[in-house]
Amino acid sequence: MHLKSPDDLEQFRTRILEKRKAQDTKKRVVLCTGTGCRGAGALDVYDAFKKALGNKSDIEFKTTCCHGFCERGPITIIEPEGIFYQRVTPETVPQIIAETVKKDQMIEELLYQDPQTEEAIPAEKDIPFYKKQNRLVFGHNRLIDPTQIEDYLAVGGYQALVKALFSMSPEEIIAEVKSSGLRGRGGGGFPAGRKWESCSQAPGDVRYVICNCDEGDPGAYMDRSLMEGNPHRVLEGMIIGAYAIGAHEGYVYVRHEYPLAVENVGIAIEQAHKMGFLGENILGSGFDFDVTISKGGGAFVAGESTALMASIEGYVAEPRAKYIHTVESGLWDKPTNLNNVETWANVPVIIEKGAEWYSKIGTEGSKGTKIFSLVGKINNTGLIEVPMGMTLREIVYDIGGGIPDGKRFKAVQTGGPSGGCIPEEMLDLPVDFDALTEAGSMMGSGGMIVMDESTCMVDVAKYFTNFLKDESCGKCTSCRDGTLRMYEILDRITKGEGKEGDIELLEEIGWTTTEASLCALGGTAANPVLSTIRYFRDEYEAHIKDKRCPAGVCPALITYTIDAEACIACGKCKKECPTKAITGEKKVPHEIVQAKCIKCGTCKEVCPVDAVKVE
Amino acid sequence: MTGAQLEKILKKHDNQSSNILAILQDIQASENYLPRKTLEEVSQRLLVPLTQIYHLATFYRTFSLTPRGRHVVTVCTGTACHVKGAASILNNLERELKVQPGETTTNKEYTLETVNCLGSCALAPLVVIDGTYHGRMLGTTVLSMLKGEKKGASKKS
Numbered sequence: 001m002h003l004k005s006p007d008d009l010e011q012f013r014t015r016i017l018e019k020r021k022a023q024d025t026k027k028r029v030v031l032c033t034g035t036g037c038r039g040a041g042a043l044d045v046y047d048a049f050k051k052a053l054g055n056k057s058d059i060e061f062k063t064t065c066c067h068g069f070c071e072r073g074p075i076t077i078i079e080p081e082g083i084f085y086q087r088v089t090p091e092t093v094p095q096i097i098a099e100t101v102k103k104d105q106m107i108e109e110l111l112y113q114d115p116q117t118e119e120a121i122p123a124e125k126d127i128p129f130y131k132k133q134n135r136l137v138f139g140h141n142r143l144i145d146p147t148q149i150e151d152y153l154a155v156g157g158y159q160a161l162v163k164a165l166f167s168m169s170p171e172e173i174i175a176e177v178k179s180s181g182l183r184g185r186g187g188g189g190f191p192a193g194r195k196w197e198s199c200s201q202a203p204g205d206v207r208y209v210i211c212n213c214d215e216g217d218p219g220a221y222m223d224r225s226l227m228e229g230n231p232h233r234v235l236e237g238m239i240i241g242a243y244a245i246g247a248h249e250g251y252v253y254v255r256h257e258y259p260l261a262v263e264n265v266g267i268a269i270e271q272a273h274k275m276g277f278l279g280e281n282i283l284g285s286g287f288d289f290d291v292t293i294s295k296g297g298g299a300f301v302a303g304e305s306t307a308l309m310a311s312i313e314g315y316v317a318e319p320r321a322k323y324i325h326t327v328e329s330g331l332w333d334k335p336t337n338l339n340n341v342e343t344w345a346n347v348p349v350i351i352e353k354g355a356e357w358y359s360k361i362g363t364e365g366s367k368g369t370k371i372f373s374l375v376g377k378i379n380n381t382g383l384i385e386v387p388m389g390m391t392l393r394e395i396v397y398d399i400g401g402g403i404p405d406g407k408r409f410k411a412v413q414t415g416g417p418s419g420g421c422i423p424e425e426m427l428d429l430p431v432d433f434d435a436l437t438e439a440g441s442m443m444g445s446g447g448m449i450v451m452d453e454s455t456c457m458v459d460v461a462k463y464f465t466n467f468l469k470d471e472s473c474g475k476c477t478s479c480r481d482g483t484l485r486m487y488e489i490l491d492r493i494t495k496g497e498g499k500e501g502d503i504e505l506l507e508e509i510g511w512t513t514t515e516a517s518l519c520a521l522g523g524t525a526a527n528p529v530l531s532t533i534r535y536f537r538d539e540y541e542a543h544i545k546d547k548r549c550p551a552g553v554c555p556a557l558i559t560y561t562i563d564a565e566a567c568i569a570c571g572k573c574k575k576e577c578p579t580k581a582i583t584g585e586k587k588v589p590h591e592i593v594q595a596k597c598i599k600c601g602t603c604k605e606v607c608p609v610d611a612v613k614v615e
Numbered sequence: 616m617t618g619a620q621l622e623k624i625l626k627k628h629d630n631q632s633s634n635i636l637a638i639l640q641d642i643q644a645s646e647n648y649l650p651r652k653t654l655e656e657v658s659q660r661l662l663v664p665l666t667q668i669y670h671l672a673t674f675y676r677t678f679s680l681t682p683r684g685r686h687v688v689t690v691c692t693g694t695a696c697h698v699k700g701a702a703s704i705l706n707n708l709e710r711e712l713k714v715q716p717g718e719t720t721t722n723k724e725y726t727l728e729t730v731n732c733l734g735s736c737a738l739a740p741l742v743v744i745d746g747t748y749h750g751r752m753l754g755t756t757v758l759s760m761l762k763g764e765k766k767g768a769s770k771k772s
Contacts, residue, residue, distance in 0.1 A: 299675050460698070
């Protein structure tokens with residue numbers, strides 16, 4: 001079916017909706033098979049449903065990608081009631097079909113339980129994790145099988161494209177995006193409309209648009225989930241952008257670690273071609289546009305715009321100086337507009353509902369919503385989408401459900417490896433681009449890693465600096481050597497070899513790295529060190545002066561002991577200890593021979609009564 | 616890699632030197648590493664200097680210039696996995712397999728690798744063995760899994 005005009009599209013959409021209306025009241029089973037749920041066993045659950053329903057079932061069975069609440073995966077929703085079942089296993093599938101689908105009976109054990117009230121909550125929308133969210137961009141994921149373009153059309157897909165192509169001029173589109181206040185969601189937060197405008201005005205006939213899905217920030221996976229779960233929305237944003245800028249070729253650059261995203265966007269491009277949303281004369285508008293997928297090779301720096309373009313051209317991903325703007329001379333030296341996945345996915349809603357409507361969401365300087373991946377020491381791990389300006393406290397406690405095991409919150413790390421750590425006293429900080437930068441961190445692509453009292457901040461700084469020294473492309477001395485020297489100093493400190501003046505030296509190297517590097521990776525590489533020194537100086541001092549790791553993490557500065565009174569002399573730790581450092585017989589409390597202990601933590605891990613103490 | 620196999624890959628990418636990254640990815644996927652002989656052929660066919668191919672092959676993490684083991688054990692060392700104890704899991708594996716990340720055991724049985732994030736943070740800490748995700752790992756469970764005693768949440772993916 002090749003659609004040749006907006007009327008064709010509307011007729012096709014009407015047919016889909018009519019067909020679906022008849023099925024609206026019927027039972028449907030929706031299973032999330034996004035990467036998060038797959039890791040938790042969703043494909044086994046899929047097989048179980050397929051087997052239990054058979055081929056001739058009149059019960060519709062649909063798979064989608066990420067709904068966001070990954071902690072509770074695999075997730076299954078029973079429609080039309082919207083019953084939310086969590087941690088579904090293949091064994092429970094026959095019961096779900098027999099009781100819930102056929103007899104309308106709820107299965108209590110599979111429902112989400114409010115940890116505070118211990119009340120079972122049947123409907124997805126009533127679960128606290130979802131309640132405070134505003135899922136403007138991410139919300140359709142749960143309704144869409146990403147391999148079925150009809151699903152996207154059923155929720156109004158490609159409507160914004162029709163509006164853009166047939167009732168707006170390129171200038172009007174750019175003006176709309178500009179006045180919406182949309183800022184780039186990939187890290188820098190540069191106003192998207194201004195970037196589009198510069199690119200459209202740059203001299204030259206050939207222009208490119210690029211979608212950056214090289215999501216390298218560890219702990220962030222919203223771009224992957226959008227690309228996997230709703231690829232047509234990203235494509236629609238790109239086509240609108242290309243029309244506004246005057247580009248006829250586009251690239252989607254995806255990390256090779258995201259195989260499902262590569263697969264789903266590939267299917268989407270093919271379908272869009274067949275139906276006439278890509279290719280020549282899109283919907284009869286006279287506008288031509290095509291998209292090619294380019295796969296990354298596993299380099300963090302490739303997410304930097306100039307490095308990414310070098311990678312598409314077939315070179316190593318090394319950034320170049322910024323005084324030549326990519327909007328004027330980017331990919332193959334042509335004007336190029338690069339935005340990240342989430343930015344492109346915001347475009348259709350801005351065009352459809354208008355800049356005025358969109359800019360009412362968010363704060364003065366940051367409009368719209370932002371998807372965060374809330375991970376680490378938090379009860380409700382997952383992807384959340386909230387209006388800009390929500391406080392960290394609301395995010396961590398109301399949506400995230402607080403810290404597990406009754407432990408105390410210590411910090412939240414935002415902005416990926418080059419972001420910073422925000423301490424407890426700043427929990428009421430409204431989260432937007434400017435507030436995070438002011439606090440010494442940054443928005444980045446939206447990773448939010450929660451840390452509790454058992455996380456050592458010096459170790460965290462060392463972790464990120466190690467990451468950055470490995471991923472620094474090596475072009476600028478300040479970044480290549482700065483990250484290496486900072487790592488060496490941090491490594492010494494965590495080994496108990498820190499000395500007076502180390503903190504000041506770190507600050508000085510950090511400042512130099514920030515000031516003297518070409519790209520944003522180098523410019524922000526010192527953030528993890530500088531922000532942890534700023535807010536957790538006492539932890540650094542404890543390591544350096546008292547040779548103590550207050551969180552009990554750094555192996556050289558801690559000792560494992562067994563509490564003789566708590567020990568039940570079961571022999572588990574003795575059996576598992578890799579260096580045979582534990583003595584003791586049955587009924588005789590065990591002891592650790594410190595000279596043999598390599599502080600691997602195995603004894604603490606296996607102890608059934610928590611008798612192993614760390615100091 | 617046979618000449619015909621390489622021919623197929625080169626054809627798929629239009630014999631274009633700008634598609635070199637995708638070509639190397641396909642060779643890596645087929646052979647599990649980048650054989651020197653194949654790279655020399657690619658260099659001659661596409662007129663790309665071998666030094667440039669070497670530059671690419673050592674820059675990007677996905678490539679390996681040496682054959683990998685029969686089993687690939689990948690420890691996710693993303694931030695969420697790190698704060699939940701990935702370092703101790705990696706230490707246990709290094710000790711048990713007697714290799715560092717990026718290396719292969721002398722009997723060519725295991726290659727130990729790390730990855731910076733697989734975006735399955737809800738399952739942290741995560742270990743992937745031959746493409747199968749094992750979530751919420753402990754240092755001890757990962758060792759017993761290698762020894763064939765299947766424990767933990769092991770799922771195909």
